Amino acid sequence: MMTKKPKLEAAGGELLTPRQLLTRAAATAGAGIVWIALFLVLPMLILFGYSFLTRDELGNAVFPLTIDNYVRFAGWDVLGYDAAYLIIVGRTILVSLVTTFFCVLIAYPLAFFIAAHKPQVRDRLMIFVIVPSWVNLVIRTYAWMIMFNPSSPITQLAVSLGIVKPNEGLYPSDFAVYLGMVNVFLPFIVLPLYSAVERIDWSQLEAAQDLYATKTQAFFQVLVPQTLPGLTAGIILTAIPALGMFVVPDLLGGAKVALIGNSIAQQFGSSRDYPFGAAISFLVMGLTLLVLWLYARRVGEKGMRDLL
Amino acid sequence: MELNIGERRKRVLDESVDVHFKDIRKSFGDAQVLKGINLEIRRGEFFSLLGPSGCGKTTLLRILAGFEFADSGAVLLRGQDVAPLAPNQRSVNTVFQNYALFPHMTVSENVAFGLKMRKVPAAQIKDKVMSALEMVEIAAFADRRPAQLSGGQRQRVALARAIVNEPQVLLLDEPLSALDRKLRVNLQVELMRLQARLGLTFIFVTHDQEEALTMSDRIAVMNKGVIEQLGGVQEMYERPSNAYVAKFLGSSNLLEGTVTAPNTVKTILGELEVRDHLPAVGKDVLLSIRPEKIQLSKAQNTAQNTVAVSVTDDIYQGATGAYRVKTTIGFELEVNTMNSGVTDSDYEVGDQLYAHLPANLMVVLQGNSRLDPDALEGK
Numbered sequence: 001m002m003t004k005k006p007k008l009e010a011a012g013g014e015l016l017t018p019r020q021l022l023t024r025a026a027a028t029a030g031a032g033i034v035w036i037a038l039f040l041v042l043p044m045l046i047l048f049g050y051s052f053l054t055r056d057e058l059g060n061a062v063f064p065l066t067i068d069n070y071v072r073f074a075g076w077d078v079l080g081y082d083a084a085y086l087i088i089v090g091r092t093i094l095v096s097l098v099t100t101f102f103c104v105l106i107a108y109p110l111a112f113f114i115a116a117h118k119p120q121v122r123d124r125l126m127i128f129v130i131v132p133s134w135v136n137l138v139i140r141t142y143a144w145m146i147m148f149n150p151s152s153p154i155t156q157l158a159v160s161l162g163i164v165k166p167n168e169g170l171y172p173s174d175f176a177v178y179l180g181m182v183n184v185f186l187p188f189i190v191l192p193l194y195s196a197v198e199r200i201d202w203s204q205l206e207a208a209q210d211l212y213a214t215k216t217q218a219f220f221q222v223l224v225p226q227t228l229p230g231l232t233a234g235i236i237l238t239a240i241p242a243l244g245m246f247v248v249p250d251l252l253g254g255a256k257v258a259l260i261g262n263s264i265a266q267q268f269g270s271s272r273d274y275p276f277g278a279a280i281s282f283l284v285m286g287l288t289l290l291v292l293w294l295y296a297r298r299v300g301e302k303g304m305r306d307l308l
Numbered sequence: 309m310e311l312n313i314g315e316r317r318k319r320v321l322d323e324s325v326d327v328h329f330k331d332i333r334k335s336f337g338d339a340q341v342l343k344g345i346n347l348e349i350r351r352g353e354f355f356s357l358l359g360p361s362g363c364g365k366t367t368l369l370r371i372l373a374g375f376e377f378a379d380s381g382a383v384l385l386r387g388q389d390v391a392p393l394a395p396n397q398r399s400v401n402t403v404f405q406n407y408a409l410f411p412h413m414t415v416s417e418n419v420a421f422g423l424k425m426r427k428v429p430a431a432q433i434k435d436k437v438m439s440a441l442e443m444v445e446i447a448a449f450a451d452r453r454p455a456q457l458s459g460g461q462r463q464r465v466a467l468a469r470a471i472v473n474e475p476q477v478l479l480l481d482e483p484l485s486a487l488d489r490k491l492r493v494n495l496q497v498e499l500m501r502l503q504a505r506l507g508l509t510f511i512f513v514t515h516d517q518e519e520a521l522t523m524s525d526r527i528a529v530m531n532k533g534v535i536e537q538l539g540g541v542q543e544m545y546e547r548p549s550n551a552y553v554a555k556f557l558g559s560s561n562l563l564e565g566t567v568t569a570p571n572t573v574k575t576i577l578g579e580l581e582v583r584d585h586l587p588a589v590g591k592d593v594l595l596s597i598r599p600e601k602i603q604l605s606k607a608q609n610t611a612q613n614t615v616a617v618s619v620t621d622d623i624y625q626g627a628t629g630a631y632r633v634k635t636t637i638g639f640e641l642e643v644n645t646m647n648s649g650v651t652d653s654d655y656e657v658g659d660q661l662y663a664h665l666p667a668n669l670m671v672v673l674q675g676n677s678r679l680d681p682d683a684l685e686g687k
Contacts, residue, residue: 214394
């Protein structure tokens with residue numbers, strides 16, 4: 001009779017039994033998995049549980065379990081139907097998309113501009129993109145506020161050009177909000193885009209022209225498609241965090257316009273309504289995951305790996 | 309029309325000129341890359357620009373393709389000055405050294421690109437792409453992306469992408485240099501067949517003299533921005549015009565000498581009889597003889613043009629044997645033998661032999677009659 005041998009699998013140039021494979025996987029990835037389980041998955045589960053609780057008069061989360069928080073978000077309240085939160089979500093998505101649009105508009109030529117330089121110069125130029133993002137967000141935002149207040153030279157210039165009325169600042173305004181947002185998110189889109197542009201073999205541009213393409217055709221049909229993975233990564237890295245951004249719109253927008261980030265912060269802060277805050281958080285997260293899932297389905301496993 | 313390679317050699321070329329370079333000059337900063345190139349390339353010819361890196365051969369090709377502009381001079385493509393034409397308006401296609409395939413497109417999309425840009429109807433594109441892919445035997449990979457192909461397969465795609473456009477002239481910029489030897493030799497044969505079948509003018513840039521000799525109808529040996537010699541393959545090999553060509557195209561033994569009598573040159577090897585056309589008595593000459601034309605033997609068969617030598621290096625190369633032999637006064641000669649097994653050609657280091665330099669196989673070189681190491685290095 002033949003003895004049954006364990007099935008061997010090739011891994012990193014070695015043949016291993018399934019048990020050995022599992023042991024090694026646990027030794028290498030185990031710590032990471034534990035970390036994520038303790039500090040990401042567990043808190044999320046707690047928060048998810050909260051979203052089904054009820055707020056009592058003192059602001060504590062108590063039983064019974066209910067889906068009222070989600071119903072309330074959809075607009076049905078004790079006072080009747082009011083789509084306030086859906087409008088906030090819509091507005092947040094709009095802000096996120098507009099921010100992303102302007103980031104792409106600036107990042108695209110910037111990435112090509114940087115990639116067109118010699119390697120040493122490129123690195124130096126990239127520093128100008130990256131280093132500002134190391135400055136604390138709140139400090140940066142306050143800096144914009146100072147620059148845009150009614151007495152600043154920049155505002156004075158805007159006044160003399162007739163862009164704003166005298167005695168008004170450039171902030172609070174939508175302009176200030178978008179400027180602040182683009183300032184925050186630009187590096188997130190420039191970096192992946194630049195790394196895509198940098199990898200392009202420029203002789204393809206000559207090859208395209210050799211094959212009867214004009215310079216414009218060569219750019220749009222040969223270069224641009226190759227930047228799409230980087231562009232998509234940049235858009236995702238910008239649009240999703242922009243959904244949750246509340247410091248910049250709050251400070252530069254003058255706290256006049258409610259966005260989803262502010263709303264969540266308010267539930268966990270002044271309103272002391274943890275269950276409702278948790279519900280909003282989960283709905284926004286669900287929305288984000290839905291978009292990512294749709295994207296993943298389109299590009300497949302390899303596309304997602306490129307993205308990461 | 310399927311030509312075998314022997315027939316291809318014998319085919320008669322059209323006398324009409326496809327490409328005419330007229331006194332092309334080009335500098336990059338202070339460096340003069342092309343110093344007045346005059347060259348006519350005939351229709352249907354397999355023409356090679358051969359030279360070391362930095363000799364200007366690729367620049368010349370890029371000027372024809374439209375990626376560089378000559379400082380002065382003109383390029384005529386079938387009689388038409390191409391100067392006002394952008395690269396995409398010239399009926400030449402290039403096979404790039406690194407292939408420059410579009411990574412985001414499949415093989416067939418790559419090949420279809422040129423046709424699409426010229427707005428060829430979609431139905432025709434499909435047929436043309438398929439037949440181009442079949443011609444280079446890569447049709448089975450039509451739906452793959454370049455990253456999924458081997459170097460040789462990519463090379464075929466690059467070739468298909470160029471020939472599908474039926475250009476007037478096909479430019480090949482060292483297309484085989486990245487491939488391993490076996491594959492390179494196979495592709496050389498295929499390129500020659502393809503060229504004969506399409507009847508297209510090929511301008512092939514290479515630094516590999518063997519490749520140039522194998523494939524070309526004519527070769528221009530370039531060096532430091534000038535053409536050292538231009539001619540048919542056999543002519544170039546048998547009658548190199550100067551020391552640079554004699555050394556670059558194959559290898560040569562060079563001998564300095566002085567004409568002492570008609571048909572006689574006094575050299576370091578003694579008085580040699582030379583049948584080639586010699587200058588007047590008293591003039592200095594430089595002689596060249598190919599290593600395989602020198603005959604080694606253990607016995608002295610003839611006294612004329614024969615010197616006693618001893619073997620200093622014995623390199624076994626399989627089909628051939630390469631020897632270094634030294635005369636009694638220490639002059640070294642390179643000698644190649646054929647491993648035919650018929651003649652006694654297996655010598656060992658230290659063997660005392662006789663080297664015979666046939667009088668009719670020594671070539672008188674033009675240019676400098678002194679052995680100038682700088683000239684040989686191409687300085």
